[in-house]
Amino acid sequence: MELSVGRKRKCPPRGLGDLHDDVLERVLARLPPASFFRLRAVCRRWSSAAESPTFLDACGRVPSRDPWFLMLSDRPHPPVAFDAGERSWNLCRAAPGAVPVASSGGLVLYRASATGALVVANPLTGASRALPVPPQCDGAPQLHAIAMYGSPYLVALFMGELPHLSMVVFDSSKDSWEGPVALARSAETSLPDAPSQGGAGADDTVYFLSKSGDVVATNMQRSASKQYSSVVTPSERGDAVAYFLSHSGTVVACDTARRTFAELPRILPVYFEYSIDVVSCNGAAYAVVLAEYLDTASLRVWEFADCTWRQVSAMPPAMSHGFHGKKADINCVGHGDRLMVCVSSGEANGCFMCDVSSNQWEQLPNCVNGDGEVNDFLAAFSFEPRVEISV
Known part of the structure; x- marks a missing residue:
């Protein structure tokens, strides 16, 4: 069969x-x-x-996405972001007529240079929201820095001159400002606790630089878009401590819960000329310093712990030597393990990425515009690209 x-x-x-x-x-x-x-x-x-x-x-x-870095330049061009996950350049959206001043999660805070008006926007979707006008402090003091953190997000403005500092805080859950609150000089000799690992929230530590400190050589000028830049890290004590650079070159620590401030020791002697910025990586705050020693330039990353500055990372000498004699300025931003350093001067420009945990450095690929020219970037703000985040 x-x-x-x-x-x-x-x-x-x-x-x-x-x-x-x-x-x-x-x-x-x-x-x-x-x-x-x-x-x-x-x-x-x-x-x-x-x-x-x-x-x-x-x-x-x-749970999480690789960060995008919103790049800033002194030349007009469509908003560009570097995708750290896919290592590509992408167009994104921005608030018209304003410059970024802070970021948190998937949101970026913009400020109008002419009026000081603040707008929160999602660079991925273009959704935006104008914040109410903040309360005015007596005498219209100088604005030192702007911090953005938490979920629902908070926006803090730090104003005044030493020893007369004050702050006002916007709470998005209440849609209102609180303050101004005066900060007094701390009588304690102990410095704030080291930040812990964790996510951002209402009990955060805020670090920032005024960008107007005379620690930088007088013939160097920082990016205006980073004038009020800030970073945020969590605190073990359940309060917030803000750090900025004074006009004398010292780092000032402002305890926003106790309403006090104190000065931290210098990283380098006062007679040194160097460029400095503060970043946040994995819940810790670091100072990034570009300085010249003898016949070379050095870019190092420092962490403040146990009442002293400790070096945790350094750009390879062969890479940093190219900035010797260029009077370069640095503007930095961190996200997770990643640290981006934008180096700019009249002769040398470049953007570099560092994995702080492994001290691995690399230079970012060039971003070429529609005319075939390479874009030079002065600074960046990091955000987590999220289409679902509302303002």
């Missing part, structure tokens, strides 16, 4: 189009934001997912 063997019928391949809507949205939510924006042009169904509340909920369940 002869048996006939029939061929097995092959099932047609199944693709994303065969998935149920909620499963499809979960898959799309896991894509890097830049990839999703490119792929949503595939079909109307994928494009409509961006407006779906369930898709935004699925995005919110993604």
Whole structure:
């Protein structure tokens, strides 16, 4: 008896189009934001997912995303961000007529140079919100720095001149400002506790520089867009401590809960000329210093612990030597393990990324504009690209 063997019928391949809507949205939510924006042009169904509340909920369940760095330049160009995950340059959206001054999570805070008006925006979606006018302190004191942190987010303004410092705080959950609050000189000799690992919240430590300190050579000028830059790290004590550079070159620590301030020791002697910035990486605050020693330049990362500054990282000498004699200025920003350093001068420019935990340094690829020219960037602000974040 002869048996006939029939061929097995092959099932047609199944693709994303065969998935149920909620499963499809979960898959799309896991894509890097830049990839999703490119792929949503595939079909109307994928494009409509961006407006779906369930898709935004699925995005919110993604625990973390690689940061984007919003790049700033002294030349007008469309807003550009560096995607640290895909190592690519992407266009993003910005608040018109304003410059970034702070960032937190997926939001960036913009300030109008002419009026001082503040706007919070999501650079990924373009959604924005104008903040109420902050209360005025007596005598309209100088604004030192702006900090943004927490969820719901808080915005803190630090104003005045030593020894007369004050602060006002905007609480987004209340949609109102609190203060101004005067800060008194601390009578304690102990310095704030070292920051712990953890996420940002209402009990955060705020670090920032005024960018107007005369620790920098008089013929050097910092980026105006980083004049009020700030960083935020969590605190073990459940309060917030703000750090900025005074006009004499010392770092001032402001305890916002106790309403006091104190000065920290210098990293380098007063007669040295150097450029300095403060960053936050993995819940810790660091000072980044570019200085010249003998016949070379050195870029080092310092952490303040146990009442003293301790070096934790340094750019390889072969890389930092190129800034010798260039009177370069640095503007830095951190996110997670990553530290970005933007070096600018009339002769040398470049953006570098460092993994602080491993001390691995690399130079970012060039960003070429539509005319084929390489964009030179002065500074950056980091944010986590999240389409679901509202303002």
